[in-house]
Amino acid sequence: MSEIASKASLESVAPFLPLIYVAWADGELAADEIGAVREAASTASGDPSVQLLLQRWLDPRQPPSAFELALLLDGIEEAVARSATDLDQRLDLAALGLAMAESVDGVSSVERDALMRMQEALGVDGTEAARQLLASGRPGAERYSSEPAFDHEGLADFLDQPEAATRQRVRDVLKRPAFRYLDEPTRAEYRDQTYVWLKLLGEEGFGSLSYPEDCGGAGDTAAFMAAFETLAMGDLSLLIKFGVQFGLFGSSIHQLGTERHHREYLPKTGTVELPGCFAMTETGHGSNVADIETRATFKPESDSFVVDTPHQGAMKNYIGNAACHGQMATVFVQLEVAGHEFGVHAILVPIRDQDGRPLPGVSIEDDGAKLGLNGVDNGRLAFSGVEVPRANLLDRFAQVSAEGEYTSPISSPSARFFTMLGTLVGGRVSVAASSNMAAKSALSIAVRYANRRRQFGPPGESEFTLFDYLSHQERLLPRLAKTYAAHFALRDLGRAYVVSMADDTSDRRELESRAAALKAFATWHGTDTVQACREACGGQGYLEENRFAALKADSDIFTTFEGDNTVLLQLVAKGLLSEYQKQFHNMNFGRAVRYAATRVSGKLKELAPSLPRSVDASVLRSREFEADLFEYREEHLLESLALRLKNRIDRGLDSSRAILDVQDHMIELALAHTDRVVFESFCSAIDDAPEDARSTLELVRALFALSTLEQGRGWFLEHGALEPRASKAIRKEVNRLLGELRPQAEHLVAAWGIPEELLAAPIAN
């Protein structure tokens, strides 16, 4: 039937060509549907040859060939080209046919009617089909751009506070060529390079920032915290090695030791002349530090402690700096003096000589390759009859005299343990901030890519950017909002930490609980965000040059170290229960619970927030609405938890088992508490923000709050705190906020100030 596609014959049926082409090119019309179009065409023309041709073209038993269809399309394109004026974009198939035919012969009213009937029979959206038909290629597209709604530098400076100058110094150092990422180093090379970097940072004075001024430091905890957080913009192995040397090892001396330890060791620690380890975790005991088994026994005849690892499971494990570089370790031990046990204490144990050889009695194993952080030399330490001078006991909270007399300003063993462990809190604060920085790096890359990368789009137009897709906005923008929220909450936490370091009377328990909560919040957020951003960058995100590989692998362990997140959240929940009485820890758990339960019993119902009558944007976006829900959920969970625990303890369960039983509830409470704390920090931060940035930040705050509430809507609906109508309204409002914030997203990530060089992300530029 190739004669039907001859040039002459195509011209004779010109007005019908678009319809015919679409009918077949579609490829999905059933025979009877083609038949219906054919039927509609049956009186299309008075000219029998035209009529015959139309019936032939629309014969379901003899579909045109692929080649004929190609010719047909060519014919249409030629006819369109011939038509004098640009064709209206809103033409449908029938009108397109008419426009084409006019350039040939003109069209009769009979043909016109037939066209309309055929288009109806075809059942497609004629306008869209015509546009697709005419589309040839795609025009190039400009890079997406938008105006910031705020002064960019003003917000960046606000986010850099406090310690903006220190942050800038760290950025400048990291941008130096000496700190360029290595290209596929071996593990040994990577460890060596990280050590070189560490020493450079030591030389720059970053390591000793928090140490006392007379020990080579600057006495400036806030600056140290800021430096650490900013280092997380770069290589995370370096960050962790830095944290081990100056933070964990150095701080253990600083905070658990006394002046003579400070004078002797801190200057050398700050310059990395004395590379050190923080040996707390054992293979058998990670989270449960109270049950570690490494032992130090006082030996009066030599005025020394003898350090021993009783069995393999009690080896110190995952210890940074242990496999290669460490020369001394702060070792956590069970202290035994004169046959009495005094619980966990820290003691300085030399582990290597200056040539790097393990000292007698010290066995060192390499932890080998890890999922990430391979620039850090983690290893295992075991001790066999290692004698260290009595003076090596870090004795701020407990002293042993030459005569073997044990004294401590804290007589309760339990309180002593928690006080010493409290020195970990700085590490938690810092790890949380670093995780959030990993989220910032990932988002900085993914948001830019989302505005540049295009894929799919309407025919004849340039493709959509990825960020035009709602699903893509949903992936990135709530996480961006949460990153802002975490930023402000962590800033408040950091400030509280700095205050507590200067003030012994501050409430450490509250600080520790907040640090635990935000550490879990920020590290899970970091892991989740890095993953989502990798996926949002597709195959590009999988290439190592685009940095997700390193971010993902290196930040993964943040959810585990410095306290496993799940364990931390249980501590948070216990802390909340104890707030009722300010007298709560493991020992008298039952008492706190009962007290709490007595106070709250029967009170639950009064708390329900008054449901708002209207759920329009102004209500949903208001701080009050959001705050009410966050607070209600926390209160309700706390009080129902207390009741459930009381129940179990009344039934005779011991407290450990009662906790096991309601552990899901405890974690839910801790998470709800954290959301509330983070939300409050966000609100108060906005009040301090540059005025021109506030309205944008309020949108970010609303997106954080509403997307968090949306995720938790199951609970709110179950407990009558949201009506279905309000819950649905929240989801819609989240979508609206996504649309409003998309143009600001790139400016919001830029304000984090991560230098281009450190993103090392070709795809984002």
Next chain:
Amino acid sequence: MSEIASKASLESVAPFLPLIYVAWADGELAADEIGAVREAASTASGDPSVQLLLQRWLDPRQPPSAFELALLLDGIEEAVARSATDLDQRLDLAALGLAMAESVDGVSSVERDALMRMQEALGVDGTEAARQLLASGRPGAERYSSEPAFDHEGLADFLDQPEAATRQRVRDVLKRPAFRYLDEPTRAEYRDQTYVWLKLLGEEGFGSLSYPEDCGGAGDTAAFMAAFETLAMGDLSLLIKFGVQFGLFGSSIHQLGTERHHREYLPKTGTVELPGCFAMTETGHGSNVADIETRATFKPESDSFVVDTPHQGAMKNYIGNAACHGQMATVFVQLEVAGHEFGVHAILVPIRDQDGRPLPGVSIEDDGAKLGLNGVDNGRLAFSGVEVPRANLLDRFAQVSAEGEYTSPISSPSARFFTMLGTLVGGRVSVAASSNMAAKSALSIAVRYANRRRQFGPPGESEFTLFDYLSHQERLLPRLAKTYAAHFALRDLGRAYVVSMADDTSDRRELESRAAALKAFATWHGTDTVQACREACGGQGYLEENRFAALKADSDIFTTFEGDNTVLLQLVAKGLLSEYQKQFHNMNFGRAVRYAATRVSGKLKELAPSLPRSVDASVLRSREFEADLFEYREEHLLESLALRLKNRIDRGLDSSRAILDVQDHMIELALAHTDRVVFESFCSAIDDAPEDARSTLELVRALFALSTLEQGRGWFLEHGALEPRASKAIRKEVNRLLGELRPQAEHLVAAWGIPEELLAAPIAN
């Protein structure tokens, strides 16, 4: 005050020692609370010296020292040791004091009363405090063990079907020393080793299993799929290299080519004599294959096609086997014949000579290091005027004659495109199954570790296993259940795929949609599960020897390749809309939507499932209850989506923009649909399972269903499909199921049959 802790003085206040110790050791009692205990002790004894001693011990202004407390504890321990019989575990502090005192002197009724009053004033749980006090060290614990509720081998064999023999052969091969994982190879070494492995598998005949028998194959698609899935127990770089060579490259020849291609190339492909690539994705076009820009133009004078890469963005990218080993590539091109465009076609292009040198006109770049899968040599390919014989066109669906005549059995260009792309479906099915295998590997390690690792516990008892913790059960068991669910759904999908390969008349569109849905489901599940299991193994999970490093890095890209999950879910949703009319694709989207909307309009309310009157376990665990909810959600989402789309199209939006607007809804629908499909597969699989395993599998099915419904409870509550009461009941039932399944967990993972050697997980053994 050290005289108060002398041996004699301690004996004189023996009955009060436990109470005194706890009062101070607690460390948290305020002065007025200690005062209250002291007050209660004020008439404890007629003996003034005893009375004085008690008042001294309980003086808030003079707390005992740490050392005195240690002596006190020693005193208690000695007294307990002296007491003739084993002390009752249920003694409280007062009773303990009495028991101790009896071994000394006996106790007066005055002392007895005072003890009671003091214990009350102390306000602790006396029994628990006494137990803690007496606890010294922890007894060793047996390894957790439990009896399987079913015949283990029977279930394992059932799970191995179909093609159990092939699976066993692959296991046996992978266990050979030659396939041992490399220890920290360089990238070059890893690529070489993977290539060696690939050739070994080729020699064993695994690669050609699906090829026709007269081309060196076994004509057995099912066996090939089983082999691929089982290979995912081992190194995933090998898996992907295997998939590229035999699956993508080989299958493109097999399915897009014709007999002469089969005869010429398949035998060499199966033995890896001809290593090949599958070059579809371009840097600029990953998901949107229709818009790729590589071009092949027919040149009649030389009877050849000329292949060209018009610009850098059109380079083929991420192409496996391209950087090092590939000698030929199936290249997807825009085909141009005699000035006409015929859309995307596949053509065989030699890229390297046998010595591995790129051929003239072919540029090859290395993609370099990646987040994972570094044993696969991904690269970029560009072509500049590369001529290949006309015979190289894979011409099953379109032929070009020497005269430049283009013919195709499928005249619609759109249908032709989708038919050719349909060849990808096998890859999707296989990647989904491999992701689920990654989840199985991760769970196999984490579940065992959870039963072995202990941390924290009640004083004096052995520590709890991690799996005793509800939060740990919540981390692992719903994912275990989902892995079972995915297993059965993927088995059904694999069977349908095998059927479709043998039967040209089968409904490919439905199969493609199901493959897309399950690919997204299984790959997100894999990523999520590997991460959760890594975290559940703490620091141990971070060490490379424990395999999470490789699992996490290597399986990460599964969510992106063979179709980005988000893009796939949109296809699924479009497919569901079109089911109303079986006539739906991009071209006539508007029609399908309108048709769908007409059919459903006003129907939504009738569908609400009748809420069950009772929500006890028998209802919640019933298939009917769960099926109703899954079905209702899918139907409701489908119909409300159709209405929303209709609305937008009626308002004049084109279909692409209408879709953007409701994209979240489309993805939600696709996910809901997938849950329902998976659930149904699970149910019907149980009906075929060995009888003794069914009741356990029903628990697994219920856990999968209820935890999925729990996660989605926000939607059900919003839409009145669940009442708050039922929603809460579901959460409780999930917890009950966790407790019931925990003893079976290790047996359930063992039934997956992943050899110990491949888990390479010291922590799990």
